[in-house]
Amino acid sequence: MQSKTFPIVNDEFVLGFRHQGEWGWKIAIAFFFGELGSGLFFVSGFYDFTMGMIIGWFLVSVAKPLALFMHLGHPERAWRAIMGLGHSWISRGLLASVLFTGFGAAHILNLHYGIVSGGLATLIFVVAMVACLVVMVYLGFVLSYSPSISLWGTGILPIISLTYALLGGVTLVLMFGYHTLLADQPQVLATLKSIELGLVLFCGVIMLSFLHGAAYASEAGKASVALLLKHDFAKWFVPFVLVVGIAVTALLAHFGPTTFAVVLAVAVAELIGDLALKVLLFKAGLYLPAIGHSRF
C-alpha cells in the first residue's frame, strides 16, 4: 500500500492517481434503468401489480439494452457477452437479464391471460424473480474487478445496488399504484410506506459506511471520497445524492402526508439521488499509481 498522496493526473507522463474514464454516463444510465426496472418488477411481483411489472420489464429489457448498445464499440457482437459465464459478472448479469426478459414477460402474460397454472406458473414466477434479483445486484460485482479503484472494490456495492433497486421499486409502486392497487388496499400502502422509510434510512447508513470504507482503503480511495465530498464532484454529490436522494426523501417519506403529490415528490427525489450516485460512482473512480518512489 502506498503511503504518499499523489496528484490526480490524466494522460500526462507523470506519476499520480488516474481517473477512470472508460465507463461513463451511458453505463450509469444503463444500470440505473436496470436496477430501477428490476426493483419495480420485484416489488410489483409480490402484489401482482401488472402495471409495475410491465414498466419494470420495459426498463430492464428495452431501456437498459439501448443504453448499453450506445456504450459498446461493437454492439452487433453483443451476444458474445454471454460467453464468459465462468468468470465474468457481465456475462452472468446478461444471462440473468435474458432469463428475466423471457420469464418476466411470460409471468406478466400468464397473469393477464391465465395460460398456465399450478407448479408451472410458480416456476415461471420464481425464475423471473431470481433473475430479477441478480439484475439488481450484479453492477456491484462488475465493479469489484479492479482492486486498484478502491471506491469500487468493496463488498458493500452489491448491497447498495440492491438497496437502491428495492427503494426505487417501492417508491415507483407507490407512485404508479396510488390510484389503482393502493386505493383498494390501504394496508399495502402502509406497509410499503414503512418499507420505503426503512430502505431510505438504510441507504443513509450504508452510504456512510461506503464512503468511510473507501476513504480508509487506500490513498486513491481517500482521494475519490475527497472528490465526492470536498472537491470537483461535491457540488453534485452532496446536494443530489445526500440531501435530495436521502435526507429529503426520508423527511418526505416520514413526515409528508400520504397524498399523491408527496408520493410523487418522494419518487422524484429518490430517483434523482439514485441516478446522481450512479453517474458519480463512475466519475470519481481513481486508480492507484502502478508504483511510486515514495516506497523508499
Place this chain on the structure above:
Amino acid sequence: MPRWGMLFDLKRCIGCNACAIACKQENTTPTGVHFTKTVSEEIGTYPNVTRAYVPLICNHCEDAPCERACPTGATYTNEDGLVLVDENKCIGCKACATACPYKNRFVLTKQPFKVGYYGNGQTPFEKQGYGRWVAGTATKCTFCHERIAEGKDPACVATCPTEARVFGDLDDPNSKLRRLIQARKGYQPHAEFNTRPKVFYAD
C-alpha cells in the same frame, strides 16, 4: 514453453521515453494509446528535490483481472503466458480497461483513425500500420509477440539506451532476467492485489 517476463531497473531508467517511441514505431498505435511509457515523479521539496522515473507496461498478469472481467473471452492468455486480445471477439464494452489495476488497457476509438496524428488525415506511416487495428475494440501491449517469435526482444527493450529493461524467460533460472530479479530483489507492482504480474521492478 517459456514464461516471458520483464524487469525494470529503476536505477538505470533516465526517462528518455525512447521505449514509448519504439513501441509506437513498432505497433503504429494511434494518438492517446501508449502500450508503454515512462512517467516521472518529483520527490521532496526545494531545495532537496529530485526527479525519478517509472516505466509502465502491461504486466501480463498470471491472474489477469482484465481476462476475468472480459465477458466474451476476447482477452486470453496464450501458451507463452502472454495476455492478448482477439479483436474479432471484442465487443468494446471496456470492462478490461476498467478492471486493469495498472491502467494499461486501451480502447480504440474511431476519431484518431479519421484525423491521424496531426489532425489533417493519416500520414503514410499511419496508413501502413493502421490495418492491424479494429476501431471500437480493446487493445494492449503484446510484449511484441511477433518479434519474440523471431527470437528478438520487444521493441522497447531493444531500443532502451541504458538497458533499464531486461526481457527473458521467468522459468529459466539462468536467464539474465531471473538472475537480476533474485540479485536485486525484484518486486512486482501491487503484489498485494494477487494478480501475479510478470513484470518486476528493481530499485
